[in-house]
Amino acid sequence: MAKAEKKISSAFIYFFGSFGGILFGYDIGVMTGALPFLQADWHLENAASLVGWITSAVMFGAIFGGALAGQLSDKFGRRKMILMSAIVFMVFSVLSGVSPDMGEASAYYLIIVRMLLGLAVGAASALVPAYMSEMAPAKARGRLSGLNQTMIVSGMLLSYVVDFLLKDLPGEWAWRLMLGLAAVPALILFLGVLRLPESPRFLLRKGDEAQARKVLSYIRKNPAEIDQELASIKETAKEERQANQKTSWSTLFSGKYRYLVIAGVGVAAFQQFQGANAIFYYIPLIVQKATGQAASSNLMWPIVQGVILVVGSLVYMWIADKFNRRTLLMVGGAVMGLSFILPAVINWMMPNMNPMTIVVFLCIYVAFYSFTWAPLTWVLVGEIFPLAIRGRASGLASSFNWIGSWLVGLIFPIMTASMPQEAVFAIFGIICILGVLFVKTCVPETRGHTLEEIEEQGTNHGRVKASNPEN
Numbered sequence: 001m002a003k004a005e006k007k008i009s010s011a012f013i014y015f016f017g018s019f020g021g022i023l024f025g026y027d028i029g030v031m032t033g034a035l036p037f038l039q040a041d042w043h044l045e046n047a048a049s050l051v052g053w054i055t056s057a058v059m060f061g062a063i064f065g066g067a068l069a070g071q072l073s074d075k076f077g078r079r080k081m082i083l084m085s086a087i088v089f090m091v092f093s094v095l096s097g098v099s100p101d102m103g104e105a106s107a108y109y110l111i112i113v114r115m116l117l118g119l120a121v122g123a124a125s126a127l128v129p130a131y132m133s134e135m136a137p138a139k140a141r142g143r144l145s146g147l148n149q150t151m152i153v154s155g156m157l158l159s160y161v162v163d164f165l166l167k168d169l170p171g172e173w174a175w176r177l178m179l180g181l182a183a184v185p186a187l188i189l190f191l192g193v194l195r196l197p198e199s200p201r202f203l204l205r206k207g208d209e210a211q212a213r214k215v216l217s218y219i220r221k222n223p224a225e226i227d228q229e230l231a232s233i234k235e236t237a238k239e240e241r242q243a244n245q246k247t248s249w250s251t252l253f254s255g256k257y258r259y260l261v262i263a264g265v266g267v268a269a270f271q272q273f274q275g276a277n278a279i280f281y282y283i284p285l286i287v288q289k290a291t292g293q294a295a296s297s298n299l300m301w302p303i304v305q306g307v308i309l310v311v312g313s314l315v316y317m318w319i320a321d322k323f324n325r326r327t328l329l330m331v332g333g334a335v336m337g338l339s340f341i342l343p344a345v346i347n348w349m350m351p352n353m354n355p356m357t358i359v360v361f362l363c364i365y366v367a368f369y370s371f372t373w374a375p376l377t378w379v380l381v382g383e384i385f386p387l388a389i390r391g392r393a394s395g396l397a398s399s400f401n402w403i404g405s406w407l408v409g410l411i412f413p414i415m416t417a418s419m420p421q422e423a424v425f426a427i428f429g430i431i432c433i434l435g436v437l438f439v440k441t442c443v444p445e446t447r448g449h450t451l452e453e454i455e456e457q458g459t460n461h462g463r464v465k466a467s468n469p470e471n
Contacts, residue, residue: 008197010219016192017131018147020082020124022185023089024062025155027121030182031055032281032302033163034175041171042106048413050107055281056409057111061118062125062402069123070130070395078131079198085123086190090183092117097180101172118402120186125378126398130390133382134199135219148382149375150313155185156280157306164299201387204233232452233387252393257386260454261393263443264384267329268397270435271377272404274336275428276369278412279305279362285413286362289421290355301359305366312370325376325447326439332372333436339365340429344422358422373435377401383446386455 035055039045044054065085073081092113099110128148162181166174203212209230216226252261279286283305284298319328343358385393415424446454 018151020128021148021151022155024121025152026159029156029159034178037171037175048417052410052413056406057114058118059402059406061115062122063399065119065122066126066398067395070126085120086186089120089186093182097176126395129378129382130394134201153309160302160306265397268401274432308366309370316371316375328372329439332368335368337429337432340425344426347422
């Protein structure tokens, strides 16, 4: 019993609170290296739609995993659902690695298993930002929530390195080990989260003030700050009880919440429709199409992208609470859009353009994506939604994010089989610019505000809209 009461360090809480990002970071990246070997082993070189489904099946499952986990976390707690996600991830990672060789039926088996694996991936993408935002103090929330992105890209880089180290194994063993080893970080997450406390906001919502105060004592140094934060959370919860509010999916788009829900869900959707995962899933195939070199010999490029992503995530943690969220999103989106559009323009003006030019521009895209849209999407999703709807709204945002990821993963090989790569990326570039316009017109600034202040900002915006509909 004494051991259970032992104080848990804030570093331990923040590290394992964000470690779930490793899981879906690894799975985002691992198929990049596994796919060339899988294609050769199962003779799928000319099956673009099947390749798209195998690659995107995890994202399809994540669409439902995010929504389901977000809703269940409001009932059972963030911690318990993260533990369940780790178990599901372990089981289906192993099942992916032992896919039976049954001809075309093997592909459909792997698609189904990866869809079920996606339930855990989607759950982690919804639960980790919500948990981290509820644990982090307002003044450091951007930096600490950015740990989630650092974990995601570290998981991606880890998978790229594993892919590279295993590439000289016999083809069948290479891709099987690449997929199966995802169970290792899932096991580490499970063991770490066993010692994590529940979110203090969830505990207060369930009436356990003593435990909520105890958890806050782990992560807040000033007793006065703890009292102030508890009072603020309790006041918000009291207002909700007085209104006898029953949240449902329709509640998310009521006048009180609509503005913040549209902002959070919209940013989450734009992050994926901008095409980042086309690079992360298919960079060896992109280089192959540009240069003619075999995709299996281009596994160093994913590592280059992974290093850029990790460095960018560290840059973000350094600047997170120094610049406004909106500013970073708009600057990043503009550069990302140009990085996609310019290769098409240059290729149109100079048909003999060096084919590696597009890869250089993709690196510029990844660099700006890594410290703007990549981390800020999850920071905003974690902090922008009011407490009453946070689990459900975070799940919805996560689902829209994964819908974009799934569609990009599914259609990119089909699109590049029917049109030049430069044209495909130019389309994504236009979407990047539309994302900038969305941020400018529809997303509020949240840096430095408490979660309760952000909720009040959304409520006031709804009142203004109701009284001035022409605005």
